[in-house]
Amino acid sequence: xxxxxxxxxxxxxxxxxxxxxxxxxxxxxxxxxxxxxxxxxxxxxxxxxxxxxxxxxxxxxxxxxxxxxxxxxxxxxxxxxxxxxxxxxxxxxxxxxxxxxxxxxxxxxxxxxxxxxxxxxxxxxxxxxxxxxxxxxxxxxxxxxxxxxxxxxxxxxxxxxxxxxxxxxxxxxxxxxxxxxxxxxxxxxxxxxxxxxxxxxxxxxxxxxxxxxxxxxxxxxxxxxxxxxxxxxxxxxxxxxxxxxxxxxxxxxxxxxxxxxxxxxxxxxxxxxxxxxxxxxxxxxxxxxxxxxxxxxxxxxxxxxxxxxxxxxxxxxxxxxxxxxxxxxxxx
Amino acid sequence: xxxxxxxxxxxxxxxxxxxxxxxxxxxxxxxxxxxxxxxxxxxxxxxxxxxxxxxxxxxxxxxxxxxxxxxxxxxxxxxxxxxxxxxxxxxxxxxxxxxxxxxxxxxxxxxxxxxxxxxxxxxxxxxxxxxxxxxxxxxxxxxxxxxxxxxxxxxxxxxxxxxxxxxxxxxxxxxxxxxxxxxxxxxxxxxxxxxxxxxxxxxxxxxxxxxxxxxxxxxxxxxxxxxxxxxxxxxxxxxxxxxxxxxxxxxxxxxxxxxxxxxxxxxxxxxxxxxxxxxxxxxxxxxxxxxxxxxxxxxxxxxxxxxxxxxxxxxxxxxxxxxxxxxxxxxx
Numbered sequence: 135x136x137x138x139x140x141x142x143x144x145x146x147x148x149x150x151x152x153x154x155x156x157x158x159x160x161x162x163x164x165x166x167x168x169x170x171x172x173x174x175x176x177x178x179x180x181x182x183x184x185x186x187x188x189x190x191x192x193x194x195x196x197x198x199x200x201x202x203x204x205x206x207x208x209x210x211x212x213x214x215x216x217x218x219x220x221x222x223x224x225x226x227x228x229x230x231x232x233x234x235x236x237x238x239x240x241x242x243x244x245x246x247x248x249x250x251x252x253x254x255x256x257x258x259x260x261x262x263x264x265x266x267x268x269x270x271x272x273x274x275x276x277x278x279x280x281x282x283x284x285x286x287x288x289x290x291x292x293x294x295x296x297x298x299x300x301x302x303x304x305x306x307x308x309x310x311x312x313x314x315x316x317x318x319x320x321x322x323x324x325x326x327x328x329x330x331x332x333x334x335x336x337x338x339x340x341x342x343x344x345x346x347x348x349x350x351x352x353x354x355x356x357x358x359x360x361x362x363x364x365x366x367x368x369x370x371x372x373x374x375x376x377x378x379x380x381x382x383x384x385x386x387x388x389x390x391x392x393x394x395x396x397x398x399x400x401x402x403x404x405x406x407x408x409x410x411x412x413x414x415x416x417x418x419x420x421x422x423x424x425x426x427x428x429x430x431x432x433x434x435x436x437x438x439x440x441x442x443x444x445x446x447x448x449x450x451x452x453x454x455x456x457x458x459x460x461x462x463x464x465x466x
Numbered sequence: 467x468x469x470x471x472x473x474x475x476x477x478x479x480x481x482x483x484x485x486x487x488x489x490x491x492x493x494x495x496x497x498x499x500x501x502x503x504x505x506x507x508x509x510x511x512x513x514x515x516x517x518x519x520x521x522x523x524x525x526x527x528x529x530x531x532x533x534x535x536x537x538x539x540x541x542x543x544x545x546x547x548x549x550x551x552x553x554x555x556x557x558x559x560x561x562x563x564x565x566x567x568x569x570x571x572x573x574x575x576x577x578x579x580x581x582x583x584x585x586x587x588x589x590x591x592x593x594x595x596x597x598x599x600x601x602x603x604x605x606x607x608x609x610x611x612x613x614x615x616x617x618x619x620x621x622x623x624x625x626x627x628x629x630x631x632x633x634x635x636x637x638x639x640x641x642x643x644x645x646x647x648x649x650x651x652x653x654x655x656x657x658x659x660x661x662x663x664x665x666x667x668x669x670x671x672x673x674x675x676x677x678x679x680x681x682x683x684x685x686x687x688x689x690x691x692x693x694x695x696x697x698x699x700x701x702x703x704x705x706x707x708x709x710x711x712x713x714x715x716x717x718x719x720x721x722x723x724x725x726x727x728x729x730x731x732x733x734x735x736x737x738x739x740x741x742x743x744x745x746x747x748x749x750x751x752x753x754x755x756x757x758x759x760x761x762x763x764x765x766x767x768x769x770x771x772x773x774x775x776x777x778x779x780x781x782x783x784x785x786x787x788x789x790x791x792x793x794x795x796x797x798x
């Protein structure tokens with residue numbers, strides 16, 4: 135996807151609906167020149183409000199639909215703006231389930247004008263099956279005790295931390311928000327089952343020996359709905375290093391009240407046992423803990439201390455305290 | 467798919483190309499009224515040769531394309547016969563990658579005549595994500611040290627053995643040949659990654675408490691290309707019983723010369739560890755060994771004896787010796 139981006143917020147009914155746009159602004163502020171809000175929009179990601187004409191004057195190349203709608207549909211009221219953006223010379227990228235290319239007016243106009251439509255929830259390329267061959271370069275994968283425990287945020291924090299230290303590093307996206315932030319990636323949960331590990335091998339190819347790929351994890355080996363994706367990702371990533379992501383107040387697996395959160399050590403041991411198939415020397419280098427549901431910073435620090443004692447690894451909350459303890463251990 | 471079947475062998479260049487048709491005849495002889503061979507066909511699955519008119523007179527409901535072609539394509543020379551079969555009132559089922567519905571003449575004729583086209587390599591329904599909920603009825607899953615070690619054959623042998631003993635049992639197909647044999651099923655490797663376990667939950671729903679589902683395994687937890695599929699299948703199946711399938715002369719994982727075959731006990735322990743997430747009381751009830759590459763029956767018996775000593779489980783070759791030892795243990 136070409137940069138810079140105009141972030142389309144539509145008529146988002148609250149701030150949470152613009153979570154994807156907020157993530158892009160947080161991690162790639164330099165790529166975002168403005169936000170476009172329709173009447174009634176209740177979200178604001180802190181960019182300058184602008185229309186298509188001003189965005190064009192500012193050099194925008196892609197309009198990103200960084201907002202969700204209940205049901206993932208694309209309301210008719212957005213189409214006029216999308217057509218206007220195509221006319222202005224922008225490509226369009228969307229994270230909605232509904233494909234841009236499935237809306238006849240949008241598909242026809244894009245084709246006539248030679249613009250690209252990116253539906254980042256839908257893989258467009260064909261993959262080979264995984265080969266399990268060692269690749270050059272270094273890889274770190276974030277894995278979780280559950281879904282939605284900060285795996286993307288942690289990988290992005292580690293990428294930034296490495297880059298800040300002058301070390302070559304790339305975030306590798308496996309979900310839709312991550313793909314906007316990386317400008318490329320694979321919506322792994324939408325890949326055909328036979329090609330999960332092969333898609334990840336494609337995503338993290340051979341690289342310079344001192345280069346780190348920071349790979350966004352998905353799901354959890356302990357989540358009965360998605361463990362197959364997590365295992366294929368683990369095998370395809372062939373990580374040198376793992377970081378465990380955890381949310382300490384969670385009482386059960388996301389969406390499944392009858393499944394408890396796994397014990398941290400059991401979770402680490404099982405991830406290592408599975409990962410060793412394609413990466414015999416894999417090890418954990420830290421624990422990233424999402425402490426935002428704990429009452430205060432003191433409680434967060436106490437929780438991290440307990441996890442450090444339990445795992446023997448540096449534990450930190452990337453949002454509250456940054457990822458330096460994990461990076462120090464990774465590079466030690 | 468409605469029965470009985472006419473098996474279309476096309477111009478198969480050798481017997482192996484008609485492997486799917488041979489499997490259907492072996493397991494479901496009563497469903498197969500004849501074979502249709504074009505000029506130059508070098509395969510023969512032992513059925514009466516017949517054309518469309520005779521098949522119609524014999525009451526055929528579905529013509530099954532039970533032959534593969536290099537590249538999975540459907541040659542133009544087959545289309546005339548397919549159209550003739552549609553005219554005769556047959557549905558068409560195919561295991562080729564190329565979809566019947568993607569051939570305009572076939573799609574149009576089928577639609578005009580109200581016939582069904584079954585492309586069994588391509589899932590047609592939408593699935594929910596897996597829920598990991600216990601279902602009623604009993605389930606057995608065949609798992610493997612590798613791909614292509616007899617998982618389908620073993621599940622079918624167990625179904626037949628249970629039925630012969632008067633016990634309610636259904637084979638549950640997860641691959642294309644199995645789907646023809648069962649008349650329904652899911653081509654699991656072609657399902658979207660997010661829905662692997664959910665698709666298997668759909669395939670093996672609640673059943674009578676004394677009913678057994680015999681579920682066809684796929685891949686291996688130790689195969690880096692396909693372990694994600696195997697894990698999602700294991701979680702979705704939530705098996706009460708597992709049977710390990712193994713080929714003792716294999717020196718490396720299929721297609722991956724750099725990956726050794728796992729040790730039998732390690733393979734069993736890892737399958738149990740993974741399976742317990744959705745089925746806490748799961749256990750192995752036997753080992754099915756494909757001994758056809760061993761020099762003779764004495765060597766086969768020695769191999770089985772060694773595996774029994776190693777695993778503490780009954781071991782048999784379903785083809786050479788049947789599955790009674792496993793069934794006796796399962797029902798004990």
